[in-house]
Amino acid sequence: MDVESLRKAGKIAAEAREFGKNLVKSGSKVVEVCDKIEAKIASLGGQPAFPVQVSLNHIAAHSCPDLNDEATFTDQLVKLDLGVAVNGMIGDNAVSIDLSGNHADLIKAAEEARDKALDLVKEKGENVTLAEIGRTIETTIHSYNFKPIRNLSGHGLGENLIHTPPTIPNHDTGEDVKLGKGVFAIEPFSTTGAGLVAEGEHEANIFSLVAPKPIRSVFARQILQHIEKEYSTLPFTTRWLMAKFGEGKTKLGLKELRQVGAIHAYPPLFERGKGVVAQAEHTILIDDKVEIITQT
Numbered sequence: 001m002d003v004e005s006l007r008k009a010g011k012i013a014a015e016a017r018e019f020g021k022n023l024v025k026s027g028s029k030v031v032e033v034c035d036k037i038e039a040k041i042a043s044l045g046g047q048p049a050f051p052v053q054v055s056l057n058h059i060a061a062h063s064c065p066d067l068n069d070e071a072t073f074t075d076q077l078v079k080l081d082l083g084v085a086v087n088g089m090i091g092d093n094a095v096s097i098d099l100s101g102n103h104a105d106l107i108k109a110a111e112e113a114r115d116k117a118l119d120l121v122k123e124k125g126e127n128v129t130l131a132e133i134g135r136t137i138e139t140t141i142h143s144y145n146f147k148p149i150r151n152l153s154g155h156g157l158g159e160n161l162i163h164t165p166p167t168i169p170n171h172d173t174g175e176d177v178k179l180g181k182g183v184f185a186i187e188p189f190s191t192t193g194a195g196l197v198a199e200g201e202h203e204a205n206i207f208s209l210v211a212p213k214p215i216r217s218v219f220a221r222q223i224l225q226h227i228e229k230e231y232s233t234l235p236f237t238t239r240w241l242m243a244k245f246g247e248g249k250t251k252l253g254l255k256e257l258r259q260v261g262a263i264h265a266y267p268p269l270f271e272r273g274k275g276v277v278a279q280a281e282h283t284i285l286i287d288d289k290v291e292i293i294t295q296t
């Protein structure tokens with residue numbers, strides 16, 4: 001494993017997270033904040049491992065603005081989730097920012113759950129079980145009288161792969177399975193709602209390459225070549241493609257790529273009870289010792 005690149009990716013992810021956190025203010029334009037954070041990642045020598053995610057209030061994940069999105073931050077609870085790739089090695093981290101003044105405890109619940117899970121992993125190393133991590137997260141979030149989101153989870157990280165096994169639960173699944181060595185993201189979500197997310201409220205604008213397929217139209221073929229070259233198997237967004245190919249060509253091209261199954265779509269995930277959602281995330285490396293690579 002290229003640990004040096006992994007550490008660099010983690011360091012840049014942490015720096016971009018802190019940089020981004022300071023940009024999220026009532027009145028600032030969401031798309032400009034995303035553009036600035038992505039430019040910051042590039043300036044530090046990294047590549048966004050996925051489009052910078054800005055999920056508001058009851059949207060839990062998989063949300064980012066389109067190129068022409070005029071929205072500004074108001075009084076929302078903002079989840080800022082970003083990943084950085086260096087030579088394919090990925091650091092993934094997230095922070096929640098409360099612009100409403102009403103959700104400090106919800107954020108504290110997610111952060112404390114993450115930190116307690118990290119303490120447990122540090123103590124037990126590769127022998128920690130998935131159930132133990134899930135139980136720690138669930139118990140901590142319940143102690144604040146909130147719910148963890150049960151169908152969102154931490155995950156492994158692979159080379160140019162943002163989600164690899166295992167699924168690291170945010171509740172006690174009873175899985176007596178050891179986590180083992182490797183690179184993992186620990187990411188609890190706390191909510192005032194039902195504790196479950198679903199998709200389908202909005203259209204997806206985040207995609208990733210599944211398998212190159214024979215493509216009929218010139219537009220779609222050009223876009224596919226660009227995706228393979230620039231993003232490999234990492235997720236990308238319409239905003240990036242529209243900046244290069246224009247809106248019409250991007251939409252037509254992506255439509256065809258979806259129809260033939262060349263790309264996978266990630267629609268926004270919303271909380272089913274319309275609860276507000278907070279998130280906290282760090283990436284860790286477990287070898288002979290445990291290292292939190294996205295800590296500042």
Ligand code: MN
Nearest residue numbers: 081092093094
């Ligand atoms: Mn993340």
Ligand code: MN
Nearest residue numbers: 092185187281
């Ligand atoms: Mn993650």
